[in-house]
Amino acid sequence: MIYRASGQFKTTYAEDMAMFPLAQDRRGLVALLLFAVGVVPFAVSTYVVSSLLIPLLIFALAALGLNILTGYAGQLSLGHAGFMGVGAYAAYNLATRLPGLPLLVSFVGAGLITAGVGVLFGLPSLRIKGFYLSVTTLAAQFMIEWIFSSVSWLSGGSATMTLDAPPMFLFGYRIQTPIERYYLTLGIVILLTLLAKNLLRGPAGRAWMAVRDMDVAAEVIGIRPFSTKLLAFAVSSFYAGVAGALYAFVFLTSVDITAFTHERSFVLLFMVIIGGLGSILGSFLGAAFIVLLPIAINRLATLFVGAVPTNLIANLELMVFGGLIIFFLIVEPYGLARLWQTTKEKLRLWPFPH
DSSP states (O other): OOSOOTTOOOOSHHHHTOSSOSHHHHHHHHHHHHHHHHTHHHHSOHHHIIIIIHHHHHHHHHHHHHHIIIIISOOOOSOHHHHHHHHHHHHHHHHHHSTTOOHHHHHHHHHHHHHHHHHHHHGGGGTOOTHHHHHHHHHHHHHHHHHHHHOHHHHTTOTTSEEEOOOEEETTEEEOSHHHHHHHHHHHHHHHHHHHHHHHHSHHHHHHHHHHHOHHHHHHTTOOHHHHHHHHHHHHHHHHHHHHHHIIIIIISEEEGGGGOHHHHHHHHHHHHHHOTTOHHHHHHHHHHHHHHHHHHHHHHGGGBTTBOHHHHHTHHHHHHHHHHHHHHHTOTTHHHHHHHHHHHHHHHTTSOO
């Protein structure tokens, strides 16, 4: 009887088209935001904030960008971490070559530069799709890694290929402590998540889903597949670029191309698959699952030290990842987000079985 739509009448078009039409959803979201802002950073240690919460939010943002491209537009990408690397190096070069440039402007500029690179590598999507397009994006990943490893002007000329990120100032205030970095990351993630939510509810999101479901039929009804796919690549790459800048400046405090390898691209894809394709919530659930699962495995493995071979424990994480991906593809292809949606539907019908 708690989760019900009964008694909530819509008297205007704006109310009927609201982002969260049910009052329970709005209250739950506000409570979650208040908890994330006012409770979480003070209830846990600085280690948890800097090593778990900050990367979780950054990976959720990167997974959201990949979900826009793969889950909503239907364009499979295996080079998303490469675009994160473009954003990291773009933010570094903007911050160091243009002294005095505001931090947020450098992040937005990094996202726009990455969007341009994403459009460039998205051009083959007009002719190829499916696994052929995924190979193209994987080639983009390797090409980006090679460029930043070879071109000294872009990588700062460091022999170690590791660059210290410049200090972060926001409106004259230096962001230095883990809690301050957490609030910066949380604010950017909330803002871009709301932007994505509105994009997906608008004409662009509907065009992406039409192209994903059947591009020929979408073209028949007046949607231009080429520009629609390029827009998806641009928006997805923008999110990846901002996430890469946050990952380098806020989490690592350094810029290193080895942090954006093809293995990271596969991890981001795992987040989207496990969390749920075509779901904003799934991006966050998948990121939380992937970030927290290794900790749970390590804690569980300590209980069996001596009884289980060490090499088995070392590879247990990869085995669990592979098994879970197979499980979700077979049993619940829409991931954790679909399970949450099913739970809400059952709550709305409870105590009736149908």
